[in-house]
Amino acid sequence: MSTSRPTINDVATRAGVSKSLVSLALSGSTKVSDASRQRIVDAVAELGYRRNAAARSLAVRRSHTIGVLILDLHNPVFAEILDGVQIEVREHGFSTMLISGGADPELERAEIETLLQFQVEGLVLIAHRLPASVLRAIAADVPTVVVTRDDIAVPNMDSVSNDDVAGARLAVNHLVELGHSRIVHLDGGENPVSHARADGYRLAMTQHGLSEHIRVVPGGLTDAKGYAAACEALSSSPTALFVANDVAAIGAIAAVENSNLRVPEDISVIGYDGISIGGLRRLNLTTIAQPLADLGRLAAQHMLYRINNRTAPAVRQHVSATLVIRGTTGRLKTRA
Amino acid sequence: MSTSRPTINDVATRAGVSKSLVSLALSGSTKVSDASRQRIVDAVAELGYRRNAAARSLAVRRSHTIGVLILDLHNPVFAEILDGVQIEVREHGFSTMLISGGADPELERAEIETLLQFQVEGLVLIAHRLPASVLRAIAADVPTVVVTRDDIAVPNMDSVSNDDVAGARLAVNHLVELGHSRIVHLDGGENPVSHARADGYRLAMTQHGLSEHIRVVPGGLTDAKGYAAACEALSSSPTALFVANDVAAIGAIAAVENSNLRVPEDISVIGYDGISIGGLRRLNLTTIAQPLADLGRLAAQHMLYRINNRTAPAVRQHVSATLVIRGTTGRLKTRA
DNA sequence: CATACTTGTTGGAGCGTTCCAACGAAAGGT
DNA sequence: ACCTTTCGTTGGAACGCTCCAACAAGTATG
Structure with a gap:
C-alpha cells in the first residue's frame, strides 16, 4: 500500500463509499450526492490518486488515443502539420501517441504495430513509405488517414493533401x-x-x-x-x-x-x-x-468522423496551396 | 467474436492449447514445445491477433512507455534532441508518448497529467516552463530528467544540458x-x-x-x-x-x-x-x-537508470558545446 | 523400484477500472 | 395505507493479460 499507487479502492475506503461510487464521481455523473462527491474529491487529493488509463481503457474498450506517424520530425513541414492534428484531436478529448519513422521503412511498420497494440482508435500518417498492401491491412483494422499523399487508393482510408x-x-x-x-x-x-x-x-x-x-x-x-x-x-x-x-x-x-x-x-x-x-x-x-496546419486539422477531423462511422466512403480531400510572394522572385530584366 | 479483436483466448482455442501457454509463447519463453509454438504462431497469423498493451500493462504493472514533453516542436533544436531520446529508449524496448507544450504553460501541466495516467515509467522534459513546486511533485512520482535546463534543483531529478x-x-x-x-x-x-x-x-x-x-x-x-x-x-x-x-x-x-x-x-x-x-x-x-542528439541520448540513459534505481542521487550533467566555423565569421579587416 | 527432478502444460487469481442489475430509502400519487 | 418512482448507492462480473502453484508424464538418480 505504501509503495505502490493508490487505486480507486483506496479512495473508496478513505471516503467511506464503494468503489463504484468513486468511479461514478470521477466520470462526473450527476447521480452522486454532494456530500459523497466532496468526500471523494478530498480523498483523491489526500492520496494523490490518479486514474489508471490502462485499466480504464481495458474496461471501456476505448483508448481515447490516436496514433500519429510522422515521417521525419526534422522536416518543418511535418511539424506544422502535426500541430494541426494535435489541436483538433485534443479538442475532442483524445491524446496522441507519436512516433517518427526514421531511416528504415521496415522500422516504420514495427512502430505502427506498437501503436496498434496500444489500441489507438485512429491513425494519422503524415507522409509514409508503406506499400499499398500494408496500408490496406492497417486501414481495414483502424480508421486511418494519410496526409500529403493521395497516390494510393485504399477503401476506408481518407487522405488530405494539397493539389x-x-x-x-x-x-x-x-x-x-x-x-x-x-x-x-x-x-x-x-x-x-x-x-x-x-x-x-x-x-x-x-x-x-x-x-x-x-x-x-x-x-x-x-x-x-x-x-x-x-x-x-x-x-x-x-x-x-x-x-x-x-x-x-x-x-x-x-x-x-x-x-x-x-x-x-x-x-x-x-x-x-x-x-x-x-x-x-x-x-x-x-x-x-x-496550409500545413489546416492539412493536419482536416486529417484529424476525417479520422475522428471515421471512428464513429467505420464504413464511411473514403474521402480524398484536396486543399489548395497559395502563392506567397517574398523576395526571391522579380520581374524579368531585359538583359542589355 | 466476428466484430471485435481476437484475444489470447481465441488464439488458445484455435491452437488447441491453454491461454497460459499462448502467453508464454508470446513472451518468447523457452519452455514451450516446438509443436505447440508452431500451432500458436499459426493461429496468431490466421486470426490477426495483436497483444493488448493496456491489458498487458495492467497485469505486469509496467507500461514500457516513457513520456516526453517537448516545449515547441517547431524549434529544430528540440526535434534533434528528441531524436536522441527516441533512439536510446527504443533500444531498451520502450515506446515514447510525446506531447508538445504549445502556448499555454497551464496546458503543459494538464498534458503531463495525461502522460502520468498512462502510467509512463519515466518523463523526459525537453525544456519546460514548470514551477519548481510542480517539478518537485512530478519527480517524486516518476523518474524525471530535464534537458537544456539545470536551473531548478530537485531531489531525484536529473538534468542534462550544455554549459x-x-x-x-x-x-x-x-x-x-x-x-x-x-x-x-x-x-x-x-x-x-x-x-x-x-x-x-x-x-x-x-x-x-x-x-x-x-x-x-x-x-x-x-x-x-x-x-x-x-x-x-x-x-x-x-x-x-x-x-x-x-x-x-x-x-x-x-x-x-x-x-x-x-x-x-x-x-x-x-x-x-x-x-x-x-x-x-x-x-x-x-x-x-x-551536441543535440547526445543531449537526448544521455537524458534517456539517466532516466532509464533511474527507473531501476529510484533513489539514486540527482545527476546534473553538462556536455560541452563545440565551435562550428562556417562562413559568417572572418578575420577583422583593418578599415582603411 | 521408489524417489527426485525436468519438461510442457494448465486453471485460476489478480491487475484497476467500468458498467449493469439490484437494492433500500425517501418521495410521490391515489 | 398501498404501489410506483426516483435517488443514491452497491457488489460483482467483465475487460485481456501475466504469473503462480500445481500437475501429469517422462527421465534421471540412488
Missing part, C-alpha cells in the same frame, strides 16, 4: 506574369509528390505556349540536391527556377549566388511548401505555401 | 582570435539559458581585457528579435556580433545586410545551438553547436 499539380501551375503562372519564359524546374526525385509537381510545371508551361522551354532537371528534396541541380540548370541560362520544395530551393539560391548571379535580379527562384524558415529575412523565399 | 557559460566563452574566444574586440552580444531575453550565455560573454570579454567593450543589447530568440536587436547594435559600430541563438543570429545577419554591410567582411556573426538549418549553404552560419 500539387495546381500548386505547380500557380508557381509557373507567377513567373510568367513577371515576364519569365526560360523557366527550369528542379524536380524532387522519384516520389509521387514530386512527380505531380513536375507534371503541373509541364502542364502550365504548355498552356502558356512555352512548351519548347520545358526543362526538368533531376534533383531532390534536400539543400545539397537543390544546390547540385541548380548548378546543372545554370548551363542553359534560365531566368527563373521553380524548385520542388523550399529546402531544395534554398540550396538552389546558394548555387546561383555562387555563380555570381543575384537572386532575384538575375534569376528568380520559387519553392514549394511554405515552411516557416522560408520566411526568415535572410532567406525571404517566394513559395507555394500549403 | 552555456563555457559555450559563450568559446564564441568570444573565436572572435577574439580573429582579431575582433568590438564584440556586441545580442541576448536572448529573460530566461535562464540566455542569462548564462550573456554571463559567459561578459566573463570572456573581461578575461581578454576587453571589459570596456562589453555591450549587451536586449534581444530574443526569434528571427524578428534578432533583426531588431542587430539594428540597435549597429549604432555602436561593432565588428562582431555574438547572438544568443541561431535563429536570432539569422535575423541579425539580415539586419546587417540591410544596412549595406557584408557578413563576414564587415561584421562577423556567430550564433548558438547548432541547428541543422544553420548549415544550409545560403545561411552557412558559424555557431556554437550543442
Whole structure:
C-alpha cells in the first residue's frame, strides 16, 4: 500500500463509499450526492490518486488515443502539420501517441504495430513509405488517414493533401506574369509528390505556349540536391527556377549566388511548401505555401468522423496551396 | 467474436492449447514445445491477433512507455534532441508518448497529467516552463530528467544540458582570435539559458581585457528579435556580433545586410545551438553547436537508470558545446 | 523400484477500472 | 395505507493479460 499507487479502492475506503461510487464521481455523473462527491474529491487529493488509463481503457474498450506517424520530425513541414492534428484531436478529448519513422521503412511498420497494440482508435500518417498492401491491412483494422499523399487508393482510408499539380501551375503562372519564359524546374526525385509537381510545371508551361522551354532537371528534396541541380540548370541560362520544395530551393539560391548571379535580379527562384524558415529575412523565399496546419486539422477531423462511422466512403480531400510572394522572385530584366 | 479483436483466448482455442501457454509463447519463453509454438504462431497469423498493451500493462504493472514533453516542436533544436531520446529508449524496448507544450504553460501541466495516467515509467522534459513546486511533485512520482535546463534543483531529478557559460566563452574566444574586440552580444531575453550565455560573454570579454567593450543589447530568440536587436547594435559600430541563438543570429545577419554591410567582411556573426538549418549553404552560419542528439541520448540513459534505481542521487550533467566555423565569421579587416 | 527432478502444460487469481442489475430509502400519487 | 418512482448507492462480473502453484508424464538418480 505504501509503495505502490493508490487505486480507486483506496479512495473508496478513505471516503467511506464503494468503489463504484468513486468511479461514478470521477466520470462526473450527476447521480452522486454532494456530500459523497466532496468526500471523494478530498480523498483523491489526500492520496494523490490518479486514474489508471490502462485499466480504464481495458474496461471501456476505448483508448481515447490516436496514433500519429510522422515521417521525419526534422522536416518543418511535418511539424506544422502535426500541430494541426494535435489541436483538433485534443479538442475532442483524445491524446496522441507519436512516433517518427526514421531511416528504415521496415522500422516504420514495427512502430505502427506498437501503436496498434496500444489500441489507438485512429491513425494519422503524415507522409509514409508503406506499400499499398500494408496500408490496406492497417486501414481495414483502424480508421486511418494519410496526409500529403493521395497516390494510393485504399477503401476506408481518407487522405488530405494539397493539389500539387495546381500548386505547380500557380508557381509557373507567377513567373510568367513577371515576364519569365526560360523557366527550369528542379524536380524532387522519384516520389509521387514530386512527380505531380513536375507534371503541373509541364502542364502550365504548355498552356502558356512555352512548351519548347520545358526543362526538368533531376534533383531532390534536400539543400545539397537543390544546390547540385541548380548548378546543372545554370548551363542553359534560365531566368527563373521553380524548385520542388523550399529546402531544395534554398540550396538552389546558394548555387546561383555562387555563380555570381543575384537572386532575384538575375534569376528568380520559387519553392514549394511554405515552411516557416522560408520566411526568415535572410532567406525571404517566394513559395507555394500549403496550409500545413489546416492539412493536419482536416486529417484529424476525417479520422475522428471515421471512428464513429467505420464504413464511411473514403474521402480524398484536396486543399489548395497559395502563392506567397517574398523576395526571391522579380520581374524579368531585359538583359542589355 | 466476428466484430471485435481476437484475444489470447481465441488464439488458445484455435491452437488447441491453454491461454497460459499462448502467453508464454508470446513472451518468447523457452519452455514451450516446438509443436505447440508452431500451432500458436499459426493461429496468431490466421486470426490477426495483436497483444493488448493496456491489458498487458495492467497485469505486469509496467507500461514500457516513457513520456516526453517537448516545449515547441517547431524549434529544430528540440526535434534533434528528441531524436536522441527516441533512439536510446527504443533500444531498451520502450515506446515514447510525446506531447508538445504549445502556448499555454497551464496546458503543459494538464498534458503531463495525461502522460502520468498512462502510467509512463519515466518523463523526459525537453525544456519546460514548470514551477519548481510542480517539478518537485512530478519527480517524486516518476523518474524525471530535464534537458537544456539545470536551473531548478530537485531531489531525484536529473538534468542534462550544455554549459552555456563555457559555450559563450568559446564564441568570444573565436572572435577574439580573429582579431575582433568590438564584440556586441545580442541576448536572448529573460530566461535562464540566455542569462548564462550573456554571463559567459561578459566573463570572456573581461578575461581578454576587453571589459570596456562589453555591450549587451536586449534581444530574443526569434528571427524578428534578432533583426531588431542587430539594428540597435549597429549604432555602436561593432565588428562582431555574438547572438544568443541561431535563429536570432539569422535575423541579425539580415539586419546587417540591410544596412549595406557584408557578413563576414564587415561584421562577423556567430550564433548558438547548432541547428541543422544553420548549415544550409545560403545561411552557412558559424555557431556554437550543442551536441543535440547526445543531449537526448544521455537524458534517456539517466532516466532509464533511474527507473531501476529510484533513489539514486540527482545527476546534473553538462556536455560541452563545440565551435562550428562556417562562413559568417572572418578575420577583422583593418578599415582603411 | 521408489524417489527426485525436468519438461510442457494448465486453471485460476489478480491487475484497476467500468458498467449493469439490484437494492433500500425517501418521495410521490391515489 | 398501498404501489410506483426516483435517488443514491452497491457488489460483482467483465475487460485481456501475466504469473503462480500445481500437475501429469517422462527421465534421471540412488
